[in-house]
Amino acid sequence: EPVREIIPVGNVIGLHLKSGLEKFSKVIVTTGGQPKLDGFKWLSDLGHNIVEPVPSLFTFNMPKNPITKLMGLSVPNATVRVQGSKLMQSEPLLITHWGMSGPAVLKTSAWGARVLHELNYQFVAHINWLGDVKDHEVRELIQEVQSASPKKQIKNLCPFELPQRLWDFHLEQCEIISDKPWAELSKKHINKLIEVLTNDQYSVSGKTTFKEEFVTAGGIDLADVDFNTMESRKVPGLFFAGEVLNIDGVTGGFNFQAAWTTGFIAGKHCLI
Known part of the structure; x- marks a missing residue:
């Protein structure tokens, strides 16, 4: 009763x-x-x-963002940071058909429940797809690949622990011709690739509750x-x-x- x-x-x-x-x-x-x-x-x-x-405990909506074409793909360790705040989490990240989820996003939403509420769930998420790897470390890895395997096609030799589909997606993002050999990758494209891998930016518009x-x-x-x-x-x-x-x-x-x-x-x- x-x-x-x-x-x-x-x-x-x-x-x-x-x-x-x-x-x-x-x-x-x-x-x-x-x-x-x-x-x-x-x-x-x-x-x-x-x-x-x-x-609290919600995922990030990214309406019509091309990243959603990779739904179901996960990265073992990515860092999520909310622009204009101190919120940052490094955990596995999952790409969904509406945006992003996984422990990195869910923990960010939990610790930042009030901050994100005040932003009305409209903000920019910065993603480091390599976890805590710094941009200078990425540059060194690229230089090593260019030196050790200059004739290898870029699409066939990813020096980072990323799923192939995500690597292909990033190459397209950077307007890099994927079947070009590593030796021919220009400084401009190297800088762009480093930026995308360590500081990729996505506009978040709204939230979705975690499962039910x-x-x-x-x-x-x-x-x-x-x-x-x-x-x-x-x-x-x-x-x-x-x-x-x-x-x-x-x-x-x-x-x-x-x-x-x-x-x-x-x-x-x-x-x-």
Whole structure:
């Protein structure tokens, strides 16, 4: 039966149901996150401070960008940086039919949930397809290839750990004739290739939730909760667990673990 309202009654918690008011000595709230602030009004009415909820753990939309033709392709270690911020993550990256995903993007979205919300999910993502390899290191590798294999066709000899389809894509980006030998690659094209490999730029316009999950940053202010018991500091006998709290983690099971752990602690202390 749906709970219409929580009403503290003396030293017990009253739940206003359709059938009337039921009283309990202890109540655990595990309602999960809410996409909008008004979804927490019933808890703020009890005196709790609410941290405004914003989406977390989402992928980057890049509408009509040619990179999406490589959907399904992944890079083992790429660095994602958000222009104009300190956000940066180095992890595997996945190209999708709508843009980019994978741990590098998902972790960026988690750590930068509020920053990206303030940007209205309109920003420029800088991609280093080689992880933390610097531009001067790329130049040295190219020079080594030109010296060791000058007659090899550029398309057939990629000196970097990149999928062939992505290598072909970058050569086209740089307007490099792919069947040209390495010895004939001009300084202009070398500079362009270095820029694309270490500082490729993509306009992001919007987000997509990760699979069918929707994680929010925000919720009950952690200062309002005793984490030894998960009991509210505002309403004795009321406990919280899971994403209703201002807790969100990066991809990798951390949100599940937070829910399990806080639920265990709350349940344990409700039995005391």
